[in-house]
Amino acid sequence: MIFTKIIRGFISAQLPEVRIILGDAVVEVAKQGRPINTRTLLDYIEGNIKKKSWLDNKELLQTAISVLKDNQNLNGKV
Known part of the structure; x- marks a missing residue:
């Protein structure tokens, strides 16, 4: 997966769940x-973070968002 290098910096116990979210x-x-890129994935996750079904995984969602933002910063694409 594209984000493997970035994800390694996060708690390894969260890795499977974050990969599932992504x-x-x-x-x-x-x-x-829609095109699949960091911006559209961020839009989707951030847009759904307030849904009731997603609230239970708020910490994992924040980790996934951090992974995407780190990827965006690393690759310098907005």
Whole structure:
């Protein structure tokens, strides 16, 4: 996965769950017909963070957002 190097800096116990969140975001963004990139994934996750079903994973969601933002900063693309 693209984010493996960045994810390594986070708690290893969170790694599987964060990958699932990112994978789900990729699938949902693709279903919407939007391009799959850091910006669209961030938009999707940040837009859904307040949904009731996502609230239980708020710490993991914040970790996934941090991974995406770190990736964006690392690659210098906005």
